[in-house]
Amino acid sequence: MMKFALKNLKESNREYVYRTLKENIINFSYVPGDMISEPEICSLFNMSRTPIREAFIKLSEDNLVNIYPQKGTFISKISTSRLDEAMFMRESLEKSVFKVAQEKLTPEDIIELKKLVKFQEGILEFGSDIKEFFYLDNQFHATIFNKCGFSSIWNSIENISQDYNRFRFLDTISKINATKVIEQHSQIIEALETKNEKLFNQIISEHLRNICPQLELFKEKFPNYFE
Known part of the structure; x- marks a missing residue:
């Protein structure tokens, strides 16, 4: 189950979503192999798709998610x-x-x-x-x-x-x-x-x-x- 961090005053929506998702991946609220979708995360955070998509890209750069076009975004496995x-x-x-x-x-x-x-x-x-x-x-x-x-x-x-x-x-x-x-x-x-x-x-x-x-x-x- 997603655990929500408190949003810092100086954080952008992208930074907040990224930090919250990263913490949930690190603590195995999302386990390796889980699929996460932009619409689902948009609904959970009550935000537009732009900051969610940007957060997904940053998580991909951190090797925490794998983004497959036309297929979906999945929590990466530990290397x-x-x-x-x-x-x-x-x-x-x-x-x-x-x-x-x-x-x-x-x-x-x-x-x-x-x-x-x-x-x-x-x-x-x-x-x-x-x-x-x-x-x-x-x-x-x-x-x-x-x-x-x-x-x-x-x-x-x-x-x-x-x-x-x-x-x-x-x-x-x-x-x-x-x-x-x-x-x-x-x-x-x-x-x-x-x-x-x-x-x-x-x-x-x-x-x-x-x-x-x-x-x-x-x-x-x-x-x-x-x-």
């Missing part, structure tokens, strides 16, 4: 090659950000990162919506990039990470790595506080590849989700 590419890009860039982070992150920034970890701990402890755990994970990494003045770089990472994020979402709702993610976030903070680049690089590599052992398991469990 393991795109997943590997995203992991490589993230690992390279997240390691590179360390030298800037150790100079630019303030004690207040470190406190902000620790609060995000506490929120994640609370979700596991009190059985809150595990989906929020996923978004807090992204927010943790985005905060480091944003505080370093690299918000555009983080946006580029996100743009290439759609399949990686979908696979991570499956991992998150399975809770297989949830406790490990919290421990690793704490270790990342420790490495930033102590300016320990070796520890930072080690944990980043382990953290970004937590999902790898689950690949074959999820491909077997959800065969229709993967190319």
